[in-house]
Amino acid sequence: MGVGVDWNRVLRWLERLQRQRERMERGPRPPKSSLPKCGARTRAGHPCGAPAYRRPGEYEPRNGRCRMHGGLSTGPRTAEGKARCRVAALRNLEKARSAVETEAVRGGEASAT
Ligand SMILES: [Zn+2]
DSSP: OOOOOHHHHHHHHHHHHHHHHHHHHOOOOOOOOGGGBBBOOOSSSBBBSOOOOTTTOSSOOOOSSSSTTTTOOOOSHHHHHHHHHHHHHHHHHHHHHHHHHHHHHHHHHHHHO
């Protein structure tokens, strides 16, 4: 009776060692608190605290949102979709500008009285 060597087991062990070495070479992961937050407004009204989505193996977030708030999206693909996105962005910009202006007017009145 020979000594049976389970080569599948040996292979699995070698693969595990390899993975461990790769982890060591990549260095320690940055702490979770240092990762950028999603910040989208949730239905509860407060900013989302989930970390921004990063593709596996990447440190840089794709677009700064978490996986629930568009982090998986890579944006519009077709020319039509991109145009629509531009229009919406301009509209939001316009809204933000007018909000800032009314705020400034109100602030001026408050300090004058
Ligand atoms: Zn989020």
